[in-house]
Amino acid sequence: MEHSATTAMSLTTTGSRSEPDEDRKLVQRYLDGDMAAFDGLMTRHERQVYGLCLRFVKHPDDAMDLTQDVFIKAFENLRSFRGDAGFRTWIYRIAVNHCINHVRKNGRRFVEVQDSTLTVEPAAHRRLLEDERRRIVGDLIEDLPPKQRAILELRMHQNLSYEEIANILDRSVSTIKSSVFFALGKLRKMIEERKASGASF
């Protein structure tokens, strides 16, 4: 009972407004030479940063390398963290920029997927088709300009608010929303072209 109460409390704290304050304290402690604060900051953000990088590169090892670069860059520039935006916003900004640069430098990585429309049960077949469609949408998102792709990832997968995304990318909320609008327009066009060419969707 006590254990579940503690768990519930810790879950509440994780999503609470005290999060930025906690980050700020950890940053200050790290700058004061407390190495335990390093672990604290890493533990709080490594998974999300890794998750974001993985959305961009789709390969765990590459995502780990990108995450490592992001944290090195962050800790080396920690003195420039002014604390007016949250640490999460700040490190996401570094991560998004790093991922965008990586994508621009390395281009799009194609993953060959075998045709999966074989003789299977109707329900399973339907599920396969849905999976396939999701995969295609995922692939099409990779074809979007890196910034539009980043915005969609941050919104749809990382579940960040438009305000947070605007802070991370240093743009206005309406610019971010307009980017989503235009990205959706582009995706729609790509899906239609795909259908017109006779490819599966």
Add this chain to the structure above:
Amino acid sequence: MRMKRHLNPPDFVDLLEGVTLDPWKTSHFERCRRCQETLAALAPCFQEVDEGTSQTDLPPAPDPDWSEFRSRVRDALLARSVRRSSWLGRWRVPVGLTPPPAAWGVAVPALIVLVTLTLGSLWLARSGRTTGPDDRSPDLATAELFQEDAAALETEALAWSEGDFFIALNELDESEADRLLELISLTLDGEGGV
């Protein structure tokens, strides 16, 4: 007048996200076929993306070893910091009792000027050999050029912040750093010898 304006892109995104618009926008939307068609065209795509990005399975991979990852980052940071401090260590001069910030305040601008003059003179000496004929005597022309360019270089160097200078120093590789040290000592020897 206002009622005739169509919804703008952020409004459509708000509608897709289920956000309620201003009353005048809502009433426009209810009567505007064009805006309704735009939303209808985007809605399935938005849903696909929403489902696609939230449900697409990422490549199956074991959960990373986070403690190992942290130690990798820590080691990398340490290595970079050691590398940086070893470069800075090369430039440390025995300042004796002078407080370090003051010593740096004097030494860094002096070093910048010295390096600039050295490089400038070398460059001028080299370019002086390859320039075409001049009406004036070669020595006079070179001396004038040297004075003008050295002054320009000196101004440029002084415009650099100390931060820029250290960044530039940090970016030198070992051979470049050795060459720079060699040039400085050559200059110092030359000045002392003349």
